[in-house]
Amino acid sequence: MTTSQTNSLHDDLRQGVRQLCRRFPDAYWRDLDKQGAYPTDFVRAMTEAGYLGALIPEQYGGVGVGITETSIILEEVHRSGGNAAACHAQMYIMGTLLRHGSEAQKAFYLPKIASGELRLQAFGVTEPDAGTDTTKIWTTAVRENDHYRIRGQKIWTSRAQHSDLMLLLARTTPVEKVAKRTHGLSIFLIDLRQAVGNGVVIEPIETMINHHTTQVFFDDLRIPHDSLIGEEGMGFRYILDGMNAERILIAAECIGDGYWFIDRASGYAKERVVFDRPIGQNQGVQFPIAQAYIHVRAADLMRFEAARLFDNGRSCGAEANMAKLLAADASWEAANVTLQTYGGFGFAKEYDVERKFRETRLYQIAPISTNLILSYIGQHVLGMPRSF
Amino acid sequence: MKVVVCTKQTPSTTAVFSVNNGAVSWEDSGGKPNVVNPWDEYAVEEAIRVKENHGASQAIALTMGTPDSQEALKTCLAMGCDEAILVSDPSFAGSDTLGTARILAAALEKIDGAKVVIFGKQAIDGDTGLTPVQVARKLGWTPVTYVSAIKEIKGHTITLERLLEDGKETVTTDLPVVISVVKEINEPRYPSFMGIRKANRATIPTWSAADLNISGGVGAGASQADWSHVYAIPAREGSVEIIEGDSVEEKVAALVDKLFEEKVI
Ligand SMILES: Cc1cc2nc3c(=O)[nH]c(=O)nc-3n(C[C@H](O)[C@H](O)[C@H](O)COP(=O)(O)OP(=O)(O)OC[C@H]3O[C@@H](n4cnc5c(N)ncnc54)[C@H](O)[C@@H]3O)c2cc1C
Ligand SMILES: Cc1cc2nc3c(=O)[nH]c(=O)nc-3n(C[C@H](O)[C@H](O)[C@H](O)COP(=O)(O)OP(=O)(O)OC[C@H]3O[C@@H](n4cnc5c(N)ncnc54)[C@H](O)[C@@H]3O)c2cc1C
Numbered sequence: 001m002t003t004s005q006t007n008s009l010h011d012d013l014r015q016g017v018r019q020l021c022r023r024f025p026d027a028y029w030r031d032l033d034k035q036g037a038y039p040t041d042f043v044r045a046m047t048e049a050g051y052l053g054a055l056i057p058e059q060y061g062g063v064g065v066g067i068t069e070t071s072i073i074l075e076e077v078h079r080s081g082g083n084a085a086a087c088h089a090q091m092y093i094m095g096t097l098l099r100h101g102s103e104a105q106k107a108f109y110l111p112k113i114a115s116g117e118l119r120l121q122a123f124g125v126t127e128p129d130a131g132t133d134t135t136k137i138w139t140t141a142v143r144e145n146d147h148y149r150i151r152g153q154k155i156w157t158s159r160a161q162h163s164d165l166m167l168l169l170a171r172t173t174p175v176e177k178v179a180k181r182t183h184g185l186s187i188f189l190i191d192l193r194q195a196v197g198n199g200v201v202i203e204p205i206e207t208m209i210n211h212h213t214t215q216v217f218f219d220d221l222r223i224p225h226d227s228l229i230g231e232e233g234m235g236f237r238y239i240l241d242g243m244n245a246e247r248i249l250i251a252a253e254c255i256g257d258g259y260w261f262i263d264r265a266s267g268y269a270k271e272r273v274v275f276d277r278p279i280g281q282n283q284g285v286q287f288p289i290a291q292a293y294i295h296v297r298a299a300d301l302m303r304f305e306a307a308r309l310f311d312n313g314r315s316c317g318a319e320a321n322m323a324k325l326l327a328a329d330a331s332w333e334a335a336n337v338t339l340q341t342y343g344g345f346g347f348a349k350e351y352d353v354e355r356k357f358r359e360t361r362l363y364q365i366a367p368i369s370t371n372l373i374l375s376y377i378g379q380h381v382l383g384m385p386r387s388f
Numbered sequence: 389m390k391v392v393v394c395t396k397q398t399p400s401t402t403a404v405f406s407v408n409n410g411a412v413s414w415e416d417s418g419g420k421p422n423v424v425n426p427w428d429e430y431a432v433e434e435a436i437r438v439k440e441n442h443g444a445s446q447a448i449a450l451t452m453g454t455p456d457s458q459e460a461l462k463t464c465l466a467m468g469c470d471e472a473i474l475v476s477d478p479s480f481a482g483s484d485t486l487g488t489a490r491i492l493a494a495a496l497e498k499i500d501g502a503k504v505v506i507f508g509k510q511a512i513d514g515d516t517g518l519t520p521v522q523v524a525r526k527l528g529w530t531p532v533t534y535v536s537a538i539k540e541i542k543g544h545t546i547t548l549e550r551l552l553e554d555g556k557e558t559v560t561t562d563l564p565v566v567i568s569v570v571k572e573i574n575e576p577r578y579p580s581f582m583g584i585r586k587a588n589r590a591t592i593p594t595w596s597a598a599d600l601n602i603s604g605g606v607g608a609g610a611s612q613a614d615w616s617h618v619y620a621i622p623a624r625e626g627s628v629e630i631i632e633g634d635s636v637e638e639k640v641a642a643l644v645d646k647l648f649e650e651k652v653i
Contacts, residue, residue, distance in 0.1 A: 008588060009584070009585065009588045011420070012466070012584050012587065013584055014419070015419055015463075016578065016579045018418070020578045045578065048580070049579070050583075051581050054581060063585065065581075065585070
């Protein structure tokens with residue numbers, strides 16, 4: 001399976017990631033899933049091989065490649081049967097710091113993030129009463145002399161227990177005092193190693209997948225004033241800047257899942273004999289797999305188109321969102337078809353289909369739900385009225 | 389002191405083979421069809437460690453093969469070798485192990501300061517394991533096979549541990565040496581992303597027959613191996629029979645009868 005925009009570095013990169021992933025076979029992920037454990041060895045291998053520093057410029061100790069190459073890394077992890085969610089955020093959360101942080105912040109943090117010495121892979125945006133509608137967050141940061149005082153609560157803050165640093169979106173100006181709801185929000189970089197036990201409590205949330213997500217409570221946490229990233233009040237703009245990258249990378253994970261499912265489904269359909277012939281000989285089994293494959297391939301093209309625009313510094317909001325929607329739908333379709341193709345065996349954990357099925361379902365909802373993408377396209381691309 | 393690792397490009401372990409009119413071909417739907425010979429990954433890792441831990445100035449990867457063997461050399465660079473050299477010439481095609489050894493020995497003589505040459509145990513395709521000792525013989529250097537640890541390199545000597553069927557053996561010998569290593573020697577590192585990118589941009593020098601001072605015959609003409617009849621392994625035929633019966637005793641009795649009938653017992 002090849003795509004239109006590949007070059008020899010991409011081929012070498014795919015080969016390299018595959019070589020690494022081969023040491024983390026299905027059974028590795030299956031056991032972790034059973035125990036709800038964090039893939040420490042896998043994340044260490046990804047860190048040591050420098051993959052998690054892909055987007056960090058060379059001057060800060062990273063590899064300094066584009067979103068295209070980074071997306072290939074994540075695609076390959078998912079295509080191998082693994083899941084990159086335990087570490088993908090280490091690749092892109094630093095983007096906010098890179099684009100809007102001060103030179104001092106960048107020089108201090110980025111090399112340590114590139115080497116893996118510091119993990120910045122938690123981003124607290126969502127709150128119990130503010131998911132899709134981010135501007136409704138009520139976590140506040142109030143400036144007092146040389147520090148900020150933080151109160152509030154975040155939910156679904158993934159990997160907070162496996163992160164040294166956390167990026168936080170908090171309101172710095174009350175919503176009544178700003179012209180637009182999107183104003184008055186700010187981004188902070190919090191050192192969790194100091195914060196936990198001193199105003200921060202982290203509680204894990206058990207979920208349908210092995211995801212290490214948490215609730216984070218802030219009860220008068222004091223942080224130094226230079227924890228602020230960029231300008232006060234500009235936080236919403238800053239997170240929007242990072243979203244296109246995230247959309248493209250998540251799309252790539254879905255594509256990887258999609259290809260994994262298609263490989264499994266088509267392989268099983270060729271081998272499983274029922275009524276004296278392979279089930280894949282029945283068009284009722286064969287066509288849905290072919291259809292799902294076509295959708296994965298099409299989504300893949302949109303993902304590379306979005307990545308190309310991103311890497312050339314062009315606006316890519318529409319393409320990044322469309323890639324995310326197409327890819328999430330395609331991987332979910334492929335998952336469903338694969339489970340159906342496997343019949344009862346699809347439910348047996350040893351085939352990994354049910355695990356990947358649960359995992360790929362997430363992308364219909366997080367990091368952005370399908371409906372919100374449709375409303376983005378309806379409103380911003382097609383000029384129809386705003387629905388909320 | 390330089391350390392040189394000799395590596396062969398071989399089909400990947402997941403490649404699927406076919407034979408058409410005596411010609412072997414293979415493909416791998418899961419990735420590149422050709423890779424560094426898996427046994428040689430340990431040799432590459434050890435060469436890099438000789439540089440890191442035993443003061444070699446450079447780790448150099450050397451391959452004799454067709455121009456597309458550059459792929460394997462790129463992997464060596466990505467893992468951390470400083471340099472890679474491809475030895476390639478149409479006249480080398482069809483060389484047997486002795487021809488291969490003559491070519492590699494000539495290339496090694498051209499590398500100034502090479503004192504430790506590391507090979508894998510065997511190639512997963514040719515599988516003879518002859519090349520390392522033949523190269524040592526051609527160079528007149530000491531061969532040490534089945535090495536499971538490089539203990540020390542001091543002055544003009546090297547101390548090695550060998551893993552043999554009935555135990556381990558520690559050997560100290562003079563440099564230069566040609567060694568072949570077993571998989572117990574180390575855990576090969578992954579190519580790093582930085583390394584992959586560096587390797588992707590690298591141009592790998594190619595030495596041809598004219599660049600080398602080869603003694604003895606090479607190529608198909610000089611080969612003692614006969615490749616004139618290559619065919620796919622015939623599919624094995626067999627059938628499964630499930631023995632029916634009302635009780636375990638009855639089934640076992642039927643099974644024993646059958647085994648007698650077939651003269652298995
Ligand atoms: C496993 C997991 C990990 C996560 N990790 C993080 C993280 O690290 N950091 C973080 O900040 N957040 C994280 N999230 C949160 C995620 O971003 C939110 O769940 C997501 O944005 C949706 O918000 P919500 O759950 O509050 O849904 P709601 O906003 O309550 O929406 C519920 C449903 O209603 C639909 N809906 C809402 N409004 C409209 C409308 N106007 N038109 C049409 N449909 C609408 C939505 O599409 C959705 O399907 C994670 C979530 C999960 C499940
Ligand atoms: C497609 C194909 C066609 C062939 N055609 C012929 C033919 O026509 N006539 C014939 O006689 N033989 C032929 N051979 C066999 C070939 O001669 C041997 O593969 C070669 O000499 C190496 O021997 P080996 O594979 O047994 O390696 P081994 O001796 O098992 O390898 C041991 C170690 O030697 C090193 N090594 C081996 N080869 C090389 C190399 N080329 N460059 C660098 N290091 C190396 C590696 O470190 C390896 O781990 C062919 C092989 C193949 C795959």
